[in-house]
Amino acid sequence: xxxxxxxxxxxxxxxxxxxxxxxxxxxxxxxxxxxxxxxxxxxxxxxxxxxxxxxxxxxxxxxxxxxxxxxxxxxxxxxxxxxxxxxxxxxxxxxxxxxxxxxxxxxxxxxxxxxxxxxxxxxxxxxxxxxxxxxxxxxxxxxxxxxxxxxxxxxxxxxxxxxxxxxxxxxxxxxxxxxxxxxxxxxxxxxxxxxxxxxxxxxxxxxxxxxxxxxxxxxxxxxxxxxxxxxxxxxxxxxxxxxxxxxxxxxxxxxxxxxxxxxxxxx
Numbered sequence: 001x002x003x004x005x006x007x008x009x010x011x012x013x014x015x016x017x018x019x020x021x022x023x024x025x026x027x028x029x030x031x032x033x034x035x036x037x038x039x040x041x042x043x044x045x046x047x048x049x050x051x052x053x054x055x056x057x058x059x060x061x062x063x064x065x066x067x068x069x070x071x072x073x074x075x076x077x078x079x080x081x082x083x084x085x086x087x088x089x090x091x092x093x094x095x096x097x098x099x100x101x102x103x104x105x106x107x108x109x110x111x112x113x114x115x116x117x118x119x120x121x122x123x124x125x126x127x128x129x130x131x132x133x134x135x136x137x138x139x140x141x142x143x144x145x146x147x148x149x150x151x152x153x154x155x156x157x158x159x160x161x162x163x164x165x166x167x168x169x170x171x172x173x174x175x176x177x178x179x180x181x182x183x184x185x186x187x188x189x190x191x192x193x194x195x196x197x198x199x200x201x202x203x204x205x206x207x208x209x210x211x212x213x214x215x216x217x218x219x220x221x222x223x224x225x226x227x228x229x230x231x232x233x234x235x236x237x238x239x240x241x242x243x244x245x246x247x248x249x250x251x252x253x254x255x256x257x258x259x260x261x262x263x264x265x266x267x
Contacts, residue, residue, distance in 0.1 A: 004038030006093065009219040012053040012252055015263055020050040020083060026138060028092075032146055034156050035098040039145070041138050045086035054079045055215065055251060058167055058201050058208045060099035060107070062117060063091035064132040064145065069117035069125035073110035074202045078251065090132050090141045092149065096208075097163035097200045101154040107202030121152050163200040166193075170205070171212045177237020179205040210247065213237055217248060221260040229256055 004025045011017055021044035028036040037059070044050070056079050061072040072079075100107055102121060110120060117125040131144040166186055170176050176185070182205055183193040197205045213236040220227050233244035248256045 006038060006040065007057060007215055009215050009222055010055040010057060012055060012218075013263060014222065017052055020044055020046050020052070024138065026142060028142075029146055032149055032154075034161075035094055035101060035154050036149070037093050037095045037098065039142055040091045040093060041088060041141065042091075043088040044083045046083055050083045052081055052083065053253070054081070055218065056211075057215075058096050058203060058211060060094045060110070060202075061091050062094075062145075062149075063089055064129040064141075065089045067126065067133070068129045069145075069148070071110060071113075071115050071117050071120040073107065073113045073115075075112045076203070076207065077112070078253070088133070090138075090145060092145060095160075095164040096167035097157070097160035100160050100163075100200045101157045102149065102152050106199045108198045109202075111202035117148070123148065123152055159196070160200055163196055166196075167201070167208060170209050174213070174216065174236065176209060177213065179209060182209065210237075214247060214251060217244060217256060218252065218259075221256055221263060224264060227256075227260065 004027055006025050008014065008023075011023070021042050024041045024043075026039045026041065027033075028039065056075050056077070058074055060074065063070050063072065103110070117123065117128075125148065128144055128148040132141045135141045135144065166182060169185060170182055176182055179193060180190055183190040186193060188196075193205050197203065197208065201208065216236060217232060220232060229244065230241040233239075233241045236244065238244040238247065245255045245257075248259070252259055254262070
């Protein structure tokens with residue numbers, strides 16, 4: 001079984017982050033492979049508070065921290081977490097359409113929110129979170145979380161699979177830069193695509209496509225190579241370099257040229 005890669009470029013300023021924490025990505029068991037893409041385990045030990053930013057993606061996460069399981073709906077807002085002392089967090093990263101079979105309702109209801117699993121899924125999460133945070137072995141942590149998730153009773157949903165495949169296509173094909181192109185690929189109307197994404201992901205296809213293209217720009221900045229940002233902007237579907245700079249700055253907090261220079265300096 002291969003170890004999941006995830007999207008490490010979603011970690012903002014990873015060169016600095018490596019000095020503060022370690023990230024491990026682990027596959028789910030066969031019983032949850034329909035829904036969970038991978039588990040992520042972050043361990044840290046810092047002498048001073050460290051604030052880390054992560055670029056949100058079109059997927060729901062459940063994470064054990066502060067004595068509870070928290071469900072993180074897809075959000076447009078930047079995500080920050082401040083690490084203090086030492087500890088760990090275990091999270092489940094669901095496939096784009098993978099959380100709908102657990103929620104058994106529209107993902108639009110939790111979009112942009114962070115709520116306890118008990119509130120979202122109707123199953124007490126305190127004991128599960130305590131068991132995960134008290135453990136030190138990753139396999140033991142995952143076993144506790146999987147027991148909870150299986151207890152929710154998710155059932156395979158063919159449409160959830162279709163939505164996940166469409167998101168995978170939007171991620172893989174850099175020539176898809178507009179929602180209309182993805183709808184045409186799927187053989188459905190744009191309106192139908194928008195409804196499916198709202199129901200199964202909690203956010204629209206336009207945002208999903210642009211987010212993947214932005215992650216590619218972030219990966220380019222992390223590469224250490226000399227980047228022609230104007231050419232890259234055109235290739236990723238932005239109207240010009242100024243458009244890419246504006247979106248990049250909104251999400252990451254600094255223009256791509258400045259970000260790459262800072263990252264190179266940290267390296």
